[in-house]
Amino acid sequence: MTALFQSNAVDETSRLRDVVILGAGFSYAVCRLPLGNLLGQMALDRAFQSAPELFRSSITFSDDYPFEVWLSQLAADQPHLGPIDNGLNAVRFASVRAALVAALREVEAQALVRQPPEWFYRLLTVWHLKQSTLVSFNYDTSSRPVWLQSASNRQSCLHRISLRSTA
Numbered sequence: 001m002t003a004l005f006q007s008n009a010v011d012e013t014s015r016l017r018d019v020v021i022l023g024a025g026f027s028y029a030v031c032r033l034p035l036g037n038l039l040g041q042m043a044l045d046r047a048f049q050s051a052p053e054l055f056r057s058s059i060t061f062s063d064d065y066p067f068e069v070w071l072s073q074l075a076a077d078q079p080h081l082g083p084i085d086n087g088l089n090a091v092r093f094a095s096v097r098a099a100l101v102a103a104l105r106e107v108e109a110q111a112l113v114r115q116p117p118e119w120f121y122r123l124l125t126v127w128h129l130k131q132s133t134l135v136s137f138n139y140d141t142s143s144r145p146v147w148l149q150s151a152s153n154r155q156s157c158l159h160r161i162s163l164r165s166t167a
Contacts, residue, residue: 030117037067040061075089
């Protein structure tokens with residue numbers, strides 16, 4: 001389901017504007033990009049094919065055991081594991097991360113050749129006319145600017161920001 005949150009934000013002219021936060025359901029609705037668990041399964045399958053010795057058994061991701069939880073467990077040292085097992089998890093994480101990048105590039109490329117639904121352009125028009133601020137924490141950052149450009153025949157008004165730690 002699309003997570004839409006509207007807030008009243010004050011811009012530089014002290015005029016109230018809508019702020020819309022887009023969730024993963026929006027990417028699925030617009031271009032059928034896979035949700036996290038399916039994308040994670042695709043990445044794990046790729047990683048297993050390239051390095052089966054790293055992965056003992058098949059894992060199925062679900063609402064009870066999401067891909068993001070499993071990936072987080074690989075990414076950080078676990079206090080109940082020794083240095084060798086934590087090191088193996090770091091190698092597994094690197095393998096899955098590379099496979100995730102490849103899977104994401106593939107699904108984004110497929111999405112770019114498909115036209116989004118007609119309602120998408122009407123929604124963009126409303127957001128543009130209202131000068132809404134859009135915030136997305138979705139993983140598919142490359143497809144929406146392209147669609148915005150094609151919808152308006154102008155330069156995209158979406159900007160990517162990095163959420164990297166400065167510490």
